[in-house]
Amino acid sequence: MVVHVNAATSVDGKLASRRREQLAISGPADFARVERVRAANDAVMVGVGTVLADDPSLTVDDAELVAEREERGAPPQPTRVVADSTARTPPDARVLDGSAPTVVLVASSAPAERVAAIEDAGATVVSAGAERVDLPAAVDELAARGLVDVMVEGGGELIFSLFEASLVDELSVYVGSTLIGGRDAPTLADGEGFVADYPDLDLVGVERIDDGVLLRYDC
């Protein structure tokens, strides 16, 4: 099982502005790299905050990359995974459009009618945890379903929780040459934040892409 977090930040570590709207920090070459990372993984995971803010598709759109997946016996698309404790994923969200399999991770306390709406939209709902998705249990459940290489695209709340649970194996951060600012703008790792036992990251790659820098870490 390998969990690879990939995200793009401004120089000041923000994932988006305080308006939490999708912002293109990556340039074309980095977005193409992200697409290749998606294609190399069994699953692409986000938190529901990202679904609500960005309405991402999380699919591989490059036909050559889809063909490469099929040649190695993988399904054409990675499975989309949404961490969504209270089942807030809107039934008309793009992650539920049927263009790729989707798993929505919920807590057992999620309202039954919202869970049913997500299932009716075609997703598989997996319950892990009582009030909040229990990420170690959820990751084990994904592995049991053959989803062992998981790319995580954000956002900051989910990324922090994965680090807190020591579940991150690799971190790639594309730092775009821009400044966003704002005390309420989401950062790479939000949540409660660490006050001790800060994760030790091992810098294994530095590469200029477009107008920014890709930093790669083993975790």
Ligand SMILES: NC(=O)C1=CN([C@@H]2O[C@H](COP(=O)(O)OP(=O)(O)OC[C@H]3O[C@@H](n4cnc5c(N)ncnc54)[C@H](O)[C@@H]3O)[C@@H](O)[C@H]2O)C=CC1
């Ligand atoms: N620049 C980039 O690379 C990216 C930027 N973004 C931006 O990030 C923002 C969204 O990030 P966030 O608001 O932090 O939302 P998020 O995408 O991290 O989702 C957080 C939600 O996930 C659910 N969740 C379920 N189990 C959880 C757990 N164990 N720990 C934490 N969350 C759990 C909760 O409902 C929580 O509210 C948006 O502004 C979006 O545009 C998102 C992805 C990538």
Ligand SMILES: Nc1nc(O)c(N)c(N[C@@H]2O[C@H](COP(=O)(O)O)[C@@H](O)[C@H]2O)n1
């Ligand atoms: N790598 C990267 N660079 C940026 O500048 C970004 N804004 C993001 N955001 C992530 O990409 C998702 C968009 O997915 P689709 O193209 O709609 O499939 C978005 O939701 C974030 O997860 N990433």
